[in-house]
Amino acid sequence: MVIVPVAIANNKARNGREVYLSNKKPVDLYNFDSDYLVRLQARDAEIQAHFAGYFSRLLTIRLRVLGISGSALDDIRQETLFRVLREVRAGNVKSPDRFGPYVYAVCNHVVSEWKRAQWPNWNGSDEMPDVLDPSALPEEPVRLEEIRKTVHWVLDRVPRKDRRILIAVFIDERDKEEICQEFNVSREYLRVLLHRALLNARKKLGKGPDQLEKGIL
Amino acid sequence: MSIQLMNHEEAVNGLATERYLLGEMQEEERSAFEQHYLDCAHCLEAVTFAGEFMDGAKPVAREMQPAETSDRARGRERRIFLSGLLAAVRSPAPAFALVLLLFLGGLSTYQATLIHNQKEMLAQAMAPAQEFRFAITGQSRSGERAISLRRGARLSLVVEFMPEQELTTYRADILSASNLLKYSVPLTVNSSDDSVAVSVPAGVLEPGNYSVVIRGQSPGGNQKDLATSTFELRFID
Numbered sequence: 001m002v003i004v005p006v007a008i009a010n011n012k013a014r015n016g017r018e019v020y021l022s023n024k025k026p027v028d029l030y031n032f033d034s035d036y037l038v039r040l041q042a043r044d045a046e047i048q049a050h051f052a053g054y055f056s057r058l059l060t061i062r063l064r065v066l067g068i069s070g071s072a073l074d075d076i077r078q079e080t081l082f083r084v085l086r087e088v089r090a091g092n093v094k095s096p097d098r099f100g101p102y103v104y105a106v107c108n109h110v111v112s113e114w115k116r117a118q119w120p121n122w123n124g125s126d127e128m129p130d131v132l133d134p135s136a137l138p139e140e141p142v143r144l145e146e147i148r149k150t151v152h153w154v155l156d157r158v159p160r161k162d163r164r165i166l167i168a169v170f171i172d173e174r175d176k177e178e179i180c181q182e183f184n185v186s187r188e189y190l191r192v193l194l195h196r197a198l199l200n201a202r203k204k205l206g207k208g209p210d211q212l213e214k215g216i217l
Numbered sequence: 218m219s220i221q222l223m224n225h226e227e228a229v230n231g232l233a234t235e236r237y238l239l240g241e242m243q244e245e246e247r248s249a250f251e252q253h254y255l256d257c258a259h260c261l262e263a264v265t266f267a268g269e270f271m272d273g274a275k276p277v278a279r280e281m282q283p284a285e286t287s288d289r290a291r292g293r294e295r296r297i298f299l300s301g302l303l304a305a306v307r308s309p310a311p312a313f314a315l316v317l318l319l320f321l322g323g324l325s326t327y328q329a330t331l332i333h334n335q336k337e338m339l340a341q342a343m344a345p346a347q348e349f350r351f352a353i354t355g356q357s358r359s360g361e362r363a364i365s366l367r368r369g370a371r372l373s374l375v376v377e378f379m380p381e382q383e384l385t386t387y388r389a390d391i392l393s394a395s396n397l398l399k400y401s402v403p404l405t406v407n408s409s410d411d412s413v414a415v416s417v418p419a420g421v422l423e424p425g426n427y428s429v430v431i432r433g434q435s436p437g438g439n440q441k442d443l444a445t446s447t448f449e450l451r452f453i454d
Contacts, residue, residue, distance in 0.1 A: 029261050101255060141418050176240075194238070
């Protein structure tokens, strides 16, 4: 598998290549090795950008799953990235093959501190700004616009009732049980509805049904 | 403590991605799925794709929600109107005339709505995109150089600076008040230039104080800040 660090991908985007949600995956599976950690420890700009881009997206999704949003999400994500980077620079991260789970474990610690109301337990330093904020990447507005168009396309095509359910889930972020009662649907139906919406989005982005049937979403 | 594991088949058959994103997993199962997708290209992509889809759905749903709400309100009004109408029709004499009237009324409303929607679509398609240009030089206290515009507008910031011979690449960085990089634009600069316009969609920034830093870099990698200007961004919608 060819791994394209974020910094290199940026250069391609600057040279006029459009950025798409599906074809240019910002979070492609990365096999972390000791060289990656050595370069991260040495403050290699490309690797730092890749680290920030890769884990920012994953942590954002994960924190939303945990019910955290807004500025708390931003703070916890940045604090997690910072602590991991600090430990890497101190040479305390020894198992590159377990780097992903390690980042999630640090995230768990930060979330626990936040929940125990010990927040802010900020231990930041002047080094913080060199963890690049992925939302600052030049292609980000293009990517977001592409997502917006795809979502619009999907929501325009689902039946009205399904659209209202999806809107209730996405916007109000209300208790799912309450939504199911209101619309008289089961939790399974809600899951299937999301699954179908994602499947439609995939179709829109050109993934064939063969891949979809094989479970390659 | 035993650690729960999940393989790819279990993840796909159990709609793990959807259940994960809907927050339906208990801690152990969630952890098992996370361990799995951090090591599985298909599931990692499914999670990130779905996560971004859900993120993208929020603004779109917000755009659509007023229409849904007003649809519901119109539905309620329609029901009240119809129940009043049905009460009047209980006497059979005016029934035929009323049905005819309703048919003609419905037809003309349908045509009017169709024409209105088409006109609206045309107006939207033909509307020019507006760009707001602001010349900003040097530092300012908060509120002194406040830029107020709509989120959907494009913001063009003109910054004065002098290119230097030993610098070959330039970029403009927009930093938040806490010095976080929020936006970065590579610049094409000629030696005779004395200013640059940095154009950004206003909606990518939150309201607040920012600084624009023009940075140059030499072939050896040395970086130099050539100009810094500050501004405060406010939205009027």
